[in-house]
Amino acid sequence: MPGLVDQTTVDRIREANTITDVISEYVSLIKKGREMVGVCPFHDDHSPSMNVSESKQIFKCFACGAGGDVFNFVMLHEQLSYPQALERLAQRAGISIQPMTTTGPRPKQGGGDDLDPATLARVNSWACRFFEQNLRDPQKGRQGRDYVAARKIEQASSETWHLGLALSTGKDLVDAASKKGIGLNLLKAAGLATGYGQDKFVNRLMFAITDVTGRVIGFGGRTLGDDKAKYVNSPATALFDKSNCLYGLEQARHQIVSANLAVLVEGYTDCIMAHQVGCTNVVATLGTSLTSGHGRILRRFGKTVVVIFDGDTAGMEAANRALEVCLKQRLDIKVAMLPDKMDPCDFVLAHGQTGFQRMIDEAVDVLKFKWDRLNNKFESDTTLSGRKQAVDEFLQTVATGIQAGNLSAIDRGLVVNRLSSMIGLSTRQIEAELVGRMRRGSNVSAPSSPVGDDTEVLARGINLVMQREILEVLLNEPRFYKSIQEEITVETFDDPILKQVAHVFWGLLQDNPEATGTQVLASFNSDEVHQNEVHRVVTGLMFEGEKKGNYKLRMEEAVNVLKRARLFSHETLAGPGDPVERLNARCHRAGERNSRSLGFM
Structure with missing residues (x-):
């Protein structure tokens, strides 16, 4: 459900779906003290590890770390985006959602047709059935059925994937829609008609594109004639954006979650054929390059992605781009290259499920793929510029992988040593180049080496504990904020997530002194990958x-420890004796002098 939904409606949906009622539909909860507990559905839990707070309307698993509000629970359990979870819970409560623009409700357009996403979804569903009927028609559908048979797609698969046919008349769908009372403006808004009142899809085998909930959000069409555009997708609509859609996700999501592995191909028939032979964790990118939107979707379902590309030059370049996207989304990525001039559909037909699964199992990790690519480049291109470009590309991938946490210290050391041997630079020079790339790619300094000063490490550790203490208190008792707001600012917090939480919470508290931790969680409801980590941290702080x-x-x-710690220089802390005892003693004395001045209630 693209667009904005007004906050009043979001609050109504949250209030109508109490977290205990919703979670009880998935997990058995029992009363334990002031809270409810149950077996966590997000990991292999053999004893109740998930706590549910009725008063705070949050859940937290202290085994796997999952946590959040009612929207987060549904997002995690059903692998839905935030808008989809919002819509699911609105339907559960019988609440109608009115999409918003930045200035108000989305207006009705052209002839009174209501162009909200739900209406567009109903039009798409009708069009899907219309295309399917065309394909089944004994006369009209013969050409389409011949193509399906030539691609070895079985009847059961054709029905499961809702294959259809757009006829060659040019106004077949537009005329049929008119008889059903579906206006031209509505067809245009759904991407089914052109600005000239013609069918968008003509003489094409049609592939229905669904979202994870099963709604038809768009279509892809494969020409059955000599059209230069072999494949055509729906244009961007209120429902459809090809850079944020994966074909087959509805069918594959449960197996992806179960295996913690998604297999990524490029085309519709590639995906269908893989499922037909039993490889049911395969999805496709609608024939487009992998985008960051695709990466975010995949991250919601599993940690590992195997990308399968053609073994030609174009396929190698596509794989290379996919690696960068997946690394930035903190996905473990592996690459499987097909034999030249074969696509996944051809490969499955030639080698069956066993051969296709073997190729997936033998996929190489990102480091090996990039190292082999670097070696090949060195052998095929002896020019200085060509080799430099290859090394730059390799180092950038390594830097991205380190920042994303995909490469360990051992991986890093091996890479540096092997690259040093290959190009003749010292390991120190290569390390310096890696650090520089990480710094340029991040707002924070990259870790070049372990910190060597135990006293500084100790001080930072104590400060972090105290910073967590402040948030633990305020998320439960916001009344203390007024007393500490001049002493403790957003800049007090060192950890990036704690700083982010403080930034949002401080803003809420300035507008409303009684703002709650639940409101903080709601502020972070989105589809961004890092928001899951924010929810884990905030719910942990609230429960603890x-x-x-x-x-x-x-x-x-x-407050006393943090206030005095700012005044203690490295030289002040250094000296004889245990630094922990010195820091604690100084903070204790500072606290005795200053606690009265803070004005706690």
């Missing part, structure tokens, strides 16, 4: 903070 209690004393101690 309530468990510890003793809010006033903990806040006083945390």
Whole structure:
């Protein structure tokens, strides 16, 4: 459901779907003290590890870390985007969602047709049935059925994947829609008609594109004639954006989650044929290059992606681009290259499920793929510029992988040593180049080497504990914010996630002194990958903070430690004796002098 939904409606949906009621539909909950507990559905849990708070309307698993509000639970359990989860819970509560523009509700357009996403989905569903009927028609559908048979797509697969046929008349669908009372403006908005009142898809085998919930959001069409455009997709609509859609995701999502592995191909028939032989964790990119939107979708379902590309030059380049996208999305990526002049559909037909699965199992990881590519480049291109470009490309991939956490310290060391032997630079020079690339690709300094000063490490560790203490207290008792707002600012926080949480929370508290941790969670509801980590952290802080209690004393101690720590230079901390004892002693004395001035209630 693209677009904005007004906050009042979001709040109504949340209030109408209490978290205990919703989670109870998936997991059995039992009362334990002030909370409910149940077996966590997000990992192999053999004893109740998931806590559900009725008062805070949040859940938290202390085994796997999953946590959030009712929207997050549905997103995680059903592998839905935030808009999809919002829509699912709205339907559950019988609440109508009115999509918004930045200035208000989306207006009706042209002839009174309501162009909201739900209406477009109904039009697409009708068009899908219309195309299917064409393909089944004994006379009209013969050419389409011949093509399907030539591609070895079985009847059951054709029905499962809702294959259809757009006829060659040019106005077949437009005329049929008119008889059903579906206006031309609505067909245009759905991407089914042109601006001249003609069918968008003409003489094409039609592939229905669905979202993860099964709604038909768009179409792809393969020409059955000599059209120069072999494949045509729906244009961007309120429902469809090809850079954020994966073909076959509805059918593959459960197997992807189960295997923690997605297999990525390029075309519709590639995906269908893989499923037909039993490889049911395969999805396709609608014939387009892999985008960051595709990467974010894949990350919701599993950690590992095997990309399958043609073994020609174009396929190698496509694989190379896919690697960069997946690494930035913190996905473990492997590459399987097909024999030259074969696509996945051809390969499956030639080698069956066993051969296709073997190719997936033997896919090489990102480092080996890039190293082999570098070696091949060195052998085929002896020019200085060509080799430099190959090394630059390799180093950029390594830097991206390190930043994303995909490459370990051992991987890093091996890469540096092997590259040093290949190109004749010292390991120190290569390390310096890697660090430079990581710094240029991030707003924070990249880790070039372990920090060597134990005292500094100790001080940072204590500060981090105190920063967490402050958020643990405030997320449960926001009334303390007024007393500490001048001492503790957003810049007080060192950890990037804690800083992000503080930035949002401080803004909420300035507008509403009674803002809650649940409101903080709601502020982070989106499809961004890192938001899952924010939800894990915030729910942990909320549960831990309530468990510890003793809010006033903990806040006083945390503020005092952080206030005095800012004044302690490295030289002040250095000296004889245990640095922990020195820091604690100084903070204790500082606390005695300053606690009265903080004005805690």
